[in-house]
């Protein structure tokens with residue numbers, strides 16, 4: 205199984221979000237390497253735990269950004285996160301019971317899901333957030349000129 209890696213095609217050009225995506229892809233790679241190296245179950249589970257924590261943190265981060273900036277496609281984007289969360293939660297439950305096949309299913313699912321989701325939904329969000337940031341900055345400049 206070839207695990208997808210983060211590439212420029214996944215860049216949303218919002219540094220914190222890009223870093224979080226890179227980290228999640230990196231952990232998927234670590235998990236695959238651990239499986240291939242025959243790492244003991246406890247070692248595999250600790251990477252899975254790390255992966256789940258980073259993914260959960262990342263989804264919450266994007267959702268917070270969407271809410272605070274009034275992103276109009278919040279419901280659509282959130283639904284996609286919800287689908288991934290539910291799938292990952294079920295797989296993690298099986299992994300905690302020692303089911304190695306569920307680790308393979310997680311590796312089959314998550315990087316491919318991320319690839320599709322980032323390339324469309326997250327890139328749209330990235331463009332919106334950058335635009336929002338620019339508007340805030342130009343609003344601040346107008347206020348500064350008026351107070352001159």
Ligand SMILES: [Fe+2]
Pocket residue numbers: 266281285321325326
């Ligand atoms: Fe997202």
Ligand SMILES: [Fe+2]
Pocket residue numbers: 225262266322326
């Ligand atoms: Fe994302």
